[in-house]
Amino acid sequence: MDADKGRAKKMVVKNLSFFYGGSKALTDVSLDFYANQVTALIGPSGCGKSTLLRCLNRMNDLIPYSRSEGQVLLDGESIYDPKVDVVSLRRRVGMVFQKPNPFPKTIFENVAYGLRVNGVKDRSTIEQKVEDTLKNAALWEEVKERLYDSALGLSGGQQQRLCIARALAVEPEVVLMDEPASALDPIATQKIEELIHHLKKCYTIIIVTHNMQQAARVSDVTAFFYLGKLIEAGVTDTIFTRPKLKQTEEYITGRFG
Amino acid sequence: MKASQRSGQSRRRKEKSIRILFFAVASASILTLSLIIIFLFMEGVPIFEKVSLKEFILGKYWYPTYDPPEFGIFPLIVASLAVTAVASLISIPLGVMTAAYLAEIASSRLREIVKPIVELLAALPSVVIGFFGMVVVAPFLQNTFNLATGLNLFNAALMLAFMSVPTICSISEDAIFSVPKELKEASLALGATHWETIWRVIVPASISGISTAVILGMSRAMGETMVVLMVAGGAGMIPTSLFDPVRPLPASIAAEMAEAPFRGDHYSALFATGIVLFAFTLLFNLVADHVSNKYRQVGAATL
Numbered sequence: 001m002d003a004d005k006g007r008a009k010k011m012v013v014k015n016l017s018f019f020y021g022g023s024k025a026l027t028d029v030s031l032d033f034y035a036n037q038v039t040a041l042i043g044p045s046g047c048g049k050s051t052l053l054r055c056l057n058r059m060n061d062l063i064p065y066s067r068s069e070g071q072v073l074l075d076g077e078s079i080y081d082p083k084v085d086v087v088s089l090r091r092r093v094g095m096v097f098q099k100p101n102p103f104p105k106t107i108f109e110n111v112a113y114g115l116r117v118n119g120v121k122d123r124s125t126i127e128q129k130v131e132d133t134l135k136n137a138a139l140w141e142e143v144k145e146r147l148y149d150s151a152l153g154l155s156g157g158q159q160q161r162l163c164i165a166r167a168l169a170v171e172p173e174v175v176l177m178d179e180p181a182s183a184l185d186p187i188a189t190q191k192i193e194e195l196i197h198h199l200k201k202c203y204t205i206i207i208v209t210h211n212m213q214q215a216a217r218v219s220d221v222t223a224f225f226y227l228g229k230l231i232e233a234g235v236t237d238t239i240f241t242r243p244k245l246k247q248t249e250e251y252i253t254g255r256f257g
Numbered sequence: 258m259k260a261s262q263r264s265g266q267s268r269r270r271k272e273k274s275i276r277i278l279f280f281a282v283a284s285a286s287i288l289t290l291s292l293i294i295i296f297l298f299m300e301g302v303p304i305f306e307k308v309s310l311k312e313f314i315l316g317k318y319w320y321p322t323y324d325p326p327e328f329g330i331f332p333l334i335v336a337s338l339a340v341t342a343v344a345s346l347i348s349i350p351l352g353v354m355t356a357a358y359l360a361e362i363a364s365s366r367l368r369e370i371v372k373p374i375v376e377l378l379a380a381l382p383s384v385v386i387g388f389f390g391m392v393v394v395a396p397f398l399q400n401t402f403n404l405a406t407g408l409n410l411f412n413a414a415l416m417l418a419f420m421s422v423p424t425i426c427s428i429s430e431d432a433i434f435s436v437p438k439e440l441k442e443a444s445l446a447l448g449a450t451h452w453e454t455i456w457r458v459i460v461p462a463s464i465s466g467i468s469t470a471v472i473l474g475m476s477r478a479m480g481e482t483m484v485v486l487m488v489a490g491g492a493g494m495i496p497t498s499l500f501d502p503v504r505p506l507p508a509s510i511a512a513e514m515a516e517a518p519f520r521g522d523h524y525s526a527l528f529a530t531g532i533v534l535f536a537f538t539l540l541f542n543l544v545a546d547h548v549s550n551k552y553r554q555v556g557a558a559t560l
């Protein structure tokens with residue numbers, strides 16, 4: 001990965017395996033995520049992309065009988081260390097879920113929620129932040145007239161952008177996005193892609209996508225997974241034009257079988 | 258073609274007769290209920306030829322067997338409201354917190370063991386709870402607080418709280434448990450603690466179910482007869498302290514109905530008391546219904 005030389009490794013995954021009860025969802029995955037880069041995780045359904053993503057902010061802790069082996073480092077420190085405070089870890093590593101999941105609260109409160117739980121009390125600070133973040137997520141124009149209506153009244157695509165705004169409001173260092181554009185129309189998708197492009201100036205972004213063109217457009221690094229294993233990872237341009245492995249090439253060109 | 262048409266016709270006929278059957282059964286139960294209500298009013302209303310509605314409801318003295326009798330049920334209404342209120346003060350926090358604990362904090366093993374036990378408590382016959390209040394709680398209260406009698410407002414409230422906790426807990430638990438895990442994850446992913454997530458996301462998302470549970474629990478406490486008959490003490494006075502003996506509405510009806518001369522004034526007055534009690538519990542249920550419609554449970558957004 002020549003292009004990554006000199007860039008800081010924001011997160012490092014070392015020999016990570018993950019088990020749901022007895023079944024193994026990830027096998028010995030090792031992968032680096034660079035600061036201010038977009039890393040795309042691609043691969044067929046069920047190959048463990050979401051599982052890996054959820055290991056990065058320890059969301060999988062919530063799943064009973066699950067277990068992980070190996071290491072995940074954030075700025076060089078293990079996030080699975082017993083000393084680590086999961087709450088502040090999740091504050092630093094934000095997440096946008098595969099399915100839009102806004103709170104049954106107003107649009108405003110959805111975005112303000114993360115600020116409130118993180119101790120921001122000042123009304124005008126919150127208002128300003130909500131407006132900025134909604135603008136950032138390309139949603140402001142559509143909702144500025146109805147900030148105090150229920151978020152559940154938004155369309156699926158709007159809800160997803162609201163969830164992105166909600167995650168960005170707390171200014172995480174790493175943003176995990178699980179197919180953030182799967183529910184969006186082409187225009188909204190383009191807005192999200194521009195947003196991702198814009199965000200990487202400040203954040204480290206890891207995105208799961210099923211859309212090859214999207215991966216090619218937005219990401220700097222692409223990692224291809226199959227059956228819980230990392231098959232190939234590298235600079236996106238290289239992966240898409242000269243993949244080393246035949247399997248990767250077949251998946252990318254849609255001849256996977 | 259013809260055969261299928263015919264079978265279509267016969268299916269439609271079957272459909273229609275099934276609909277009529279269900280309609281008939283449903284009407285029968287509604288009809289019976291209406292008859293009971295009509296009967297309640299027919300037997301109760303004549304008392305208002307003797308006393309005005311205002312005197313009946315706000316009258317401070319309930320001496321139905323004196324000469325001349327006094328039919329004021331205000332002390333009974335106060336007693337009912339007081340035992341219900343005190344019982345709720347105990348049962349709501351207890352029930353809702355137990356529910357939150359079971360749904361959110363307890364391990365799934367523990368939940369599977371404790372939930373059925375709580376629900377089993379609801380199956381305890383009220384007479385057994387009353388018995389417990391009489392022989393265990395009453396002497397205890399009497400000795401600890403040095404009272405004339407342990408059969409009083411507080412004892413009744415305590416026993417009623419016992420009775421409504423399972424209702425409140427079980428319905429709230431269902432409501433809390435059915436909050437989609439996506440909402441919980443969304444909150445945790447934003448750096449909220451488990452407690453903040455419960456308090457700011459899960460409870461608000463299940464507030465309609467919790468409110469319904471609370472109101473149904475209160476309505477149950479209000480209408481409960483056997484417990485208050487056994488442990489409330491039975492004095493038809495306006496209570497001035499938590500440890501005064503009282504006579505809630507249902508206790509009064511149950512205690513006196515057997516002695517009241519058929520279709521006499523006392524008899525009508527008891528039926529009128531029943532109407533008042535019915536109005537209260539109806540009110541509770543209407544509020545429960547309204548609340549559960551207003552804050553309709555909202556799940557994760559779907560596309």
Ligand SMILES: Nc1ncnc2c1ncn2[C@@H]1O[C@H](COP(=O)(O)OP(=O)(O)OP(=O)(O)O)[C@@H](O)[C@H]1O
Pocket residue numbers: 020025043044045046047048049050051052063098
């Ligand atoms: N909560 C769970 N309990 C048990 N098994 C699970 C759970 N979540 C995922 N799995 C299994 O782990 C494997 C990987 O799932 P994962 O959700 O990570 O796939 P994915 O790559 O994100 O797929 P998709 O593209 O369809 O979202 C699958 O075989 C799946 O069935």
Ligand SMILES: [Mg+2]
Pocket residue numbers: 049050051098178
């Ligand atoms: Mg997935």
